Amino acid sequence: MPLDLILRQARLADGGQALCDIGVAGGRIAAIAEGIAAEAPEIALDGRLVLPGFVETHIHLDKSCILDRVRNEKGTLDEAIAAVAAAKRGFTEADVYARAQRTLEQAIVNGTTRMRTHVEVDPRIGLKGFEAVRALARDYDWAIDLQICAFPQEGLTNDPGTEDLLIEACERGAHLIGGCPYTDTDPMTHIARIFALARRFDLDIDFHLDFDLDPSWMHLDEVCRQTSAHRWGGRVAVGHVTKLSAVDRSRLAEIGRRLADTGVAVTVLPATDLFLMGRGDEHHVPRGVAPAHRLIDHGVTCSLATNNVLNPFTPFGDCSLVRMANLYANVAQIGSPRELAACLAMITTLPARLINARDYGVAVGHPADLIVLDSRDPAMAVAELAQPLFGLKRGRRSFTREPAVIHRPG
Numbered sequence: 534m535p536l537d538l539i540l541r542q543a544r545l546a547d548g549g550q551a552l553c554d555i556g557v558a559g560g561r562i563a564a565i566a567e568g569i570a571a572e573a574p575e576i577a578l579d580g581r582l583v584l585p586g587f588v589e590t591h592i593h594l595d596k597s598c599i600l601d602r603v604r605n606e607k608g609t610l611d612e613a614i615a616a617v618a619a620a621k622r623g624f625t626e627a628d629v630y631a632r633a634q635r636t637l638e639q640a641i642v643n644g645t646t647r648m649r650t651h652v653e654v655d656p657r658i659g660l661k662g663f664e665a666v667r668a669l670a671r672d673y674d675w676a677i678d679l680q681i682c683a684f685p686q687e688g689l690t691n692d693p694g695t696e697d698l699l700i701e702a703c704e705r706g707a708h709l710i711g712g713c714p715y716t717d718t719d720p721m722t723h724i725a726r727i728f729a730l731a732r733r734f735d736l737d738i739d740f741h742l743d744f745d746l747d748p749s750w751m752h753l754d755e756v757c758r759q760t761s762a763h764r765w766g767g768r769v770a771v772g773h774v775t776k777l778s779a780v781d782r783s784r785l786a787e788i789g790r791r792l793a794d795t796g797v798a799v800t801v802l803p804a805t806d807l808f809l810m811g812r813g814d815e816h817h818v819p820r821g822v823a824p825a826h827r828l829i830d831h832g833v834t835c836s837l838a839t840n841n842v843l844n845p846f847t848p849f850g851d852c853s854l855v856r857m858a859n860l861y862a863n864v865a866q867i868g869s870p871r872e873l874a875a876c877l878a879m880i881t882t883l884p885a886r887l888i889n890a891r892d893y894g895v896a897v898g899h900p901a902d903l904i905v906l907d908s909r910d911p912a913m914a915v916a917e918l919a920q921p922l923f924g925l926k927r928g929r930r931s932f933t934r935e936p937a938v939i940h941r942p943g
């Protein structure tokens with residue numbers, strides 16, 4: 534069998550102690566076996582973990598890297614929304630492209646091979662952000678598969694002109710549609726309009742949802758109801774749902790079973806949720822991070838994602854999903870190998886399911902989208918923030934990170 538490349542002595546995340554060789558041909562995985570006998574360039578991995586790349590389900594490329602022009606003095610969600618709403622009036626297509634490019638390249642060198650980015654569409658920005666990110670997706674197709682989710686950050690029913698722009702984004706090829714009912718004066722109609730547009734254009738949906746710590750009401754109920762009514766199960770995701778950090782175990786179990794049965798997936802955004810939640814408290818500040826590791830035990834598809842990078846919503850970020858998995862594990866007080874490995878699943882296989890990526894995984898016939906982590910154990914990779922050493926996208930090397938070197942005296 535003619536091969537272009539052989540990765541020797543690879544460890545797969547679900548492969549236990551067994552090692553295997555991975556043969557790549559024509560941009561695809563052509564063979565996975567012990568001791569592949571073929572003539573091709575080889576890379577010895579010495580038992581290191583090979584993953585099909587990290588999957589980012591929720592990031593905002595269009596409003597990343599704007600701390601040089603706008604900040605969040607009080608640190609509240611309201612201030613972040615208002616500050617970015619004002620700043621984006623000054624965004625140009627070239628400006629969005631340049632900032633988004635910087636953020637996307639960070640994600641690539643941190644091992645992300647697939648990404649869903651939310652892009653704001655409303656009368657302040659028009660379709661400038663959408664067009665800039667669409668051009669970026671085309672230009673970086675060699676390194677990453679980018680899904681664009683057009684969404685109304687400032688609300689829909691309260692923001693005249695927004696729905697027409699959303700429709701135009703869908704007509705121009707948005708991959709899916711998002712919603713943000715918590716900023717709308719009529720959240721129920723907002724949710725209903727997003728489902729109507731999703732049906733009209735046959736698109737998946739991704740909501741920003743229930744982004745506070747009051748568990749006495751949830752928009753999640755209406756999203757589940759509409760998902761069932763439209764038979765859209767498996768095509769709906771919700772991000773944040775920080776309210777779920779404020780319910781007891783039995784209610785969480787009830788909600789988890791409902792989400793699993795309805796086919797609504799959950800993305801937790803630890804960096805932003807930790808930064809913005811509990812701002813009313815001066816001591817004993819709640820963590821405000823939804824317990825994704827408990828939801829997956831009820832069968833919910835959960836992912837951990839980056840959300841915002843260097844903007845008023847989150848003035849941090851390096852686009853490392855390993856860092857996000859480690860942050861989540863730390864905040865959620867996770868220490869067992871089983872649950873640490875589940876955190877790795879929440880930046881790989883589970884988000885791949887969330888974005889309905891059908892050809893993801895280290896399997897013969899799939900695209901050779903592969904990263905090598907400097908680790909020999911899935912749980913320890915999360916515990917130690919294992920860095921990716923290099924990555925392939927469709928068989929071609931897309932990035933390399935040289936490991937640090939100690940220079941001893943003498």
Ligand SMILES: [Zn+2]
Binds near residue numbers: 591593
């Ligand atoms: Zn978001």
